[in-house]
Amino acid sequence: MKRICYIIIVLLGVQTLWSSCAQDKFEDSIYDIPEPRLSELDVWLRDSFVTPYNIEVLYRWEDIETDMTHNLVPPTQSRVQRFVQMVKLCFIDTYVQLVGKNVVNPIFPKQLLLLGTGAFSNDGAIILGMAEAGKKIVLYNVDEYYFHSTSRDTITSYVHTLHHEFTHILNQQKAYPLAFKKITPSSYTVSWQNESDENALTAGFVTPYAMGQPDEDFAETFSSYVDRSTAEWNNLLNAAPAAGRALIQKKLEVVRTYMEEAWHIDMDALRALIQQSIHNVETGNY
Amino acid sequence: MKKREILWLLPLLFLLARCTVKEDYIFEESATARIKAYITACEATITKPEYGWKALFEPNKQSLGGYNIVMKFAEDGNVRMVCDFLEDETTSTYSFNESQGAVLCMDTYSALHYLADPRIPRAGVLGVGLEGEFEFVIKEVTADSMVFTGKKWGEPVVFYPAEERDWTGRMAAYREHIEKMAPQEDSPFFRALTMNNTAVNIVYDPPTRTIIYTYSDNVSKEILSASTRVYGTDEGVRLSPEIRVNGVVLDRLRYNQSTRMFEVSTPGVVGALRYSNTPPFPFYKSLNMLRERSTFACTPRIGSLSGNITGILELLLALIGGHSSYMTSELQLGYRNLALAGMKQFRIIWDIDGEGPWFSLFGALSFAAMDDLYYSTSYKLNMEILRDDEDQVRFTWANEKQTDNAQFDTNMSIQAGFAAFRLFITDPAGFTIVPSANERFYLVNLADSRRWLLLSKE
Numbered sequence: 001m002k003r004i005c006y007i008i009i010v011l012l013g014v015q016t017l018w019s020s021c022a023q024d025k026f027e028d029s030i031y032d033i034p035e036p037r038l039s040e041l042d043v044w045l046r047d048s049f050v051t052p053y054n055i056e057v058l059y060r061w062e063d064i065e066t067d068m069t070h071n072l073v074p075p076t077q078s079r080v081q082r083f084v085q086m087v088k089l090c091f092i093d094t095y096v097q098l099v100g101k102n103v104v105n106p107i108f109p110k111q112l113l114l115l116g117t118g119a120f121s122n123d124g125a126i127i128l129g130m131a132e133a134g135k136k137i138v139l140y141n142v143d144e145y146y147f148h149s150t151s152r153d154t155i156t157s158y159v160h161t162l163h164h165e166f167t168h169i170l171n172q173q174k175a176y177p178l179a180f181k182k183i184t185p186s187s188y189t190v191s192w193q194n195e196s197d198e199n200a201l202t203a204g205f206v207t208p209y210a211m212g213q214p215d216e217d218f219a220e221t222f223s224s225y226v227d228r229s230t231a232e233w234n235n236l237l238n239a240a241p242a243a244g245r246a247l248i249q250k251k252l253e254v255v256r257t258y259m260e261e262a263w264h265i266d267m268d269a270l271r272a273l274i275q276q277s278i279h280n281v282e283t284g285n286y
Numbered sequence: 287m288k289k290r291e292i293l294w295l296l297p298l299l300f301l302l303a304r305c306t307v308k309e310d311y312i313f314e315e316s317a318t319a320r321i322k323a324y325i326t327a328c329e330a331t332i333t334k335p336e337y338g339w340k341a342l343f344e345p346n347k348q349s350l351g352g353y354n355i356v357m358k359f360a361e362d363g364n365v366r367m368v369c370d371f372l373e374d375e376t377t378s379t380y381s382f383n384e385s386q387g388a389v390l391c392m393d394t395y396s397a398l399h400y401l402a403d404p405r406i407p408r409a410g411v412l413g414v415g416l417e418g419e420f421e422f423v424i425k426e427v428t429a430d431s432m433v434f435t436g437k438k439w440g441e442p443v444v445f446y447p448a449e450e451r452d453w454t455g456r457m458a459a460y461r462e463h464i465e466k467m468a469p470q471e472d473s474p475f476f477r478a479l480t481m482n483n484t485a486v487n488i489v490y491d492p493p494t495r496t497i498i499y500t501y502s503d504n505v506s507k508e509i510l511s512a513s514t515r516v517y518g519t520d521e522g523v524r525l526s527p528e529i530r531v532n533g534v535v536l537d538r539l540r541y542n543q544s545t546r547m548f549e550v551s552t553p554g555v556v557g558a559l560r561y562s563n564t565p566p567f568p569f570y571k572s573l574n575m576l577r578e579r580s581t582f583a584c585t586p587r588i589g590s591l592s593g594n595i596t597g598i599l600e601l602l603l604a605l606i607g608g609h610s611s612y613m614t615s616e617l618q619l620g621y622r623n624l625a626l627a628g629m630k631q632f633r634i635i636w637d638i639d640g641e642g643p644w645f646s647l648f649g650a651l652s653f654a655a656m657d658d659l660y661y662s663t664s665y666k667l668n669m670e671i672l673r674d675d676e677d678q679v680r681f682t683w684a685n686e687k688q689t690d691n692a693q694f695d696t697n698m699s700i701q702a703g704f705a706a707f708r709l710f711i712t713d714p715a716g717f718t719i720v721p722s723a724n725e726r727f728y729l730v731n732l733a734d735s736r737r738w739l740l741l742s743k744e
Contacts, residue, residue, distance in 0.1 A: 004293065007293060008293075011297060037363050039363075039379070059394065060379065060393035060394055061391060061420065062383075062393075063385070063421065063437070064385070070413075071402065071404040071414060071415055072404070073399040073420070074395055074399070075394070075395060076378075076394065076395040077379060077394040116395050117405055118404075119404075120404050120412050120413030121413075
């Protein structure tokens, strides 16, 4: 029996050696990748975003990058530069000035996808921004910005979306404390669209959208704080009844501590930088 | 002995396993190399014609007309477009990619994207647009044509080489003729298209390029409606499918610059399209058509959810004229006024507890408070049928009302919009009830047809 086993092992070895003798013929790559055609805008985006911050700005349509359940269109090419200048000033530059390029470059999203319109949902909501996998921020409605880029309200609405989505990116990399979810645990609702600003403030939320779920609540609390001046934030708080105001302040403290401890972001200092940037964009001072 | 026999078989098996299967490739090159070569050929073809390519886009042959476009593709990745639905030429970029085979993609906003833009309202609703395409799966490429199917909606489209005239005047002529089809401001409501000895009343919808026409059947006297799609031509417009009424078939109209009128240009048919203050024919028993199978007729709802983004957008849409296709301009102001005060919908209810009709307003105590539970206030009307054809009526106020919230009733009744609607409905001249498609009916003032309101059965 032992002999038979040896024979089998030897034969298997011979077989293995024999079958290994076949030669693969390596030829030139079948892929012929031509040099990409870069427009002036492409070169400017490369020099302004890719080289310094490793952020790719996608403005040309690639359906694989988009949410295919909505009817969407790409932005108008001639309107892209003005929009991303605002993004750089009111978003990227503020974090760079606050904590330095070396700290924020690794946590910045790696892609900014721009779309010409908002995403209209069947429930009546319009999606204005989205964060994906800690790496990508989708910014909708870019074409509208072109026509209203000197309006403080318009600039602020886009700045709000940017910082809101960036908060998701940060949360996707380091989770925020569970304590936040326990502040208003039973007030979250899927039908937040039906809630008024007044209802939201009464229930301890900065906006109706924050009532959707804790992640949105966290991002809304952060972005609503940093995109408002001190007076505007106080006005928001004063519009809330005492109980709602206390809940919002409690949430803000959790957000503030998380940003400080996890990312070394001083929210008051960031707010001052954002306010200055919004003013600069509004007045064309850039 | 048996084991040895089995052992002899083993080397045989190994020998068989060693034999490599000879693979005969159908193609000499890999799939990747072939599709690259195909795209290179497509790039060469698409940039070749001196005046580029022209195409007729028909996004939805059930509910949308045709949109013409001319495109010149440059080797640097830019594409210029002129079309019959936008005034200005657009310049954008294009590229080829591989997803469902080779795909041509207009990758930045162009005239084609206008047709796919969800901001273009369709029947007052945002989000769908005109079902346009800007990515095309390449099906066949020759020097004389490029055949595609739209990647999103799947409709076929063919590009043909364009001529110089397509750029210098043809698209502008198409656009002008299409625009001439749109109802002229302050024109009478009725638009009679005469066709030999018969006539139809047409209502043209500019964004969708469709016509709904209504006619009286010669034999049964029944009032019937149908729709057709409109396409710009050098001379005027083409209609597809053709209008077939009482044995007459019509598919073309020519615009006469001197008379400023569309005239029938289908051989063997004489007629023209004219505005008229009076109905072209009796809309026989249209009142019964309006009342049957539904207890009420109403305006479109506004603020379908509480004062959220949808409601605000709907209101904005109303403010910029998005509801202009539902009512005459004098009512639009009143409609906005009532909507801002909390009105969601205006209705004519045929029967409440055996009595009616009623002029009813539904809504909430404020615009911001609109939700699915809302109040109503109803004012009784007397209705008089004005002729035997039962298509003309007059309403008068009966000084009787029902309400489930006194505050809502007060909020509504003090609005200027309420007075505007009340005066409109109770105009002593009365109305012609004009059937349209999709269970919709126009109330058209008998003395001045420029005053009208579109109601839907629900």
